[in-house]
Amino acid sequence: MALVRGGERIGDSLVVDRMLGEGAFAEVHRVEHRHLGRLAMKVFKRVTSEAETHDLLGEARLLSTLGHRNVIRLFDVGVLTTAEGRRGYFTMEYVPGGTLERFVAAHRPAVPTDVAAEVTAQIAAGLAVAHGQHPPVLHRDLTPANVLIGYDGAGLRIRISDFGLAVRADPVTRLAGAQGTYAFMAPEVLRHGGYSCAGDVWSVGVLAYVMLTDHLPYDDGTPFAPHRHVRFRRPLLPPSRYNETVDEELDRIVTAALTVDPWQRTPTARELGDALAARRVRAPAPAVTTAEPGPGAQRLVADAYALARTPGGLGRAADLLEEAIGLSPRLAGRHAHTLIRWRRGVVL
Template identity: 50%
Template structure:
């Protein structure tokens, strides 16, 4: 949609293309005063009202600011070769997403503590959204939607991004309509198509945890029609200890708790899962 060197909204120069999703493309840009940022440009163009509706993600992100949620700087409407497009700019995280970061690290079975630290940060960011009233659910949490950069002291810092499918839950039912990536969707969301909730986001974190600890997804049959309706997910997956003996009993229980098929018996939200993970990381804090 954009080309290198192109000027956008009079303030941004496109440096390079970074990637694309179902609804938007992302570019690295440079603001004339503020330096390097990432710009998300929506593919679907139309009326100004329609373009402004697409910027709801930027509004959500600006409201739930947190060190573990990607920061939004600006939003607007730009003319592209395809017509009018909505865009917003956010912090540029050069290390890439969680999938890329973890693959580059190597020796995965010796870094359980680091995996848990990253998972806690994911939960801390989500907990802010889940703490809204009514809660905001992400609905599409995957390793590709978790950015990993570094603080000044060299420690990795997570930023949860791509809240494009995020939606406030119904104040009475606590649910939002189900969307997102099948491999990281909870059983209730797949079965009923209206099962997204904070507990559904917890299930996605559990799937990410299982992947980080075992290099394997908890369920492999997401392409089958049966799996789409969640039938194979009526029982928990095999313990992560089977695939990685470095995982101890306590951590295995926590991950399987996040992947509990019955949402009523699962951690209710990201704050609860963060507490359990911190209890494993720092045993003296366990209650």
């Protein structure tokens, strides 16, 4: 049973619309703010006091004030009463396109190579802001569920979310304690060596590898426990072994981010982003090979175009169209330019 329900009012300004998803630690709901419009609200399953919630989100609030386009914006933090008792929550910007997890699933067997490279570059750009703090702020839980896919007036736009595990590194050692998800943890973290900027880079490398291959790195197809570091004794197959559209330079960039020895790995998100910028290809991305849009996505498109013709409906229309593309990326080829125009406030 969900902690909050559709139609429920939270304080003076929020009304719950519907659940967007949940994980082990929290539920995410779409809510309507009286002044700000649609937002996303994360309700923690185990954090019960406002002080704990503020502590958990301290670094996330810091990063959100920097205003980087690839870091999710947070708006408010508080505590609400649920059927399970008092629970902490925070509100953040709503991204209709959904998570990278859904994006990858919709593109199987692989995200188009240049699209995957652009997504990776934007993740690196947002993470570089955190790594550039003094001392660095480490995310420690970069997974496909914590990266959001959307569009704005400039095109595809990625936001890193869930800085809830983020923490400042020790100013001397530049390390932090281990947290996060086993399959995306660097080898040295699994060996209790602590997190560093290079540990976050490893996680970005795993995301890129999964987008390009639909496999985890250092996985030869035999069963393994993701928390056991014995798997890192296997040679890393470059992404091009699974996906012939991956070029030699992108192979090199991704494998450098996945070097087992952290001292030999790409050390920071900024350097990873610089390498991807140098490699960037201006040619259009390859054609998307996803399934035909389902009836749900097609219905959202129809509703979006109808809403765009109503006074004041353009923002909501753009949200619906972005949600449809999130469900079926093949629609991007037909409607992405329209969505970008709508985000700019232009209707033709």
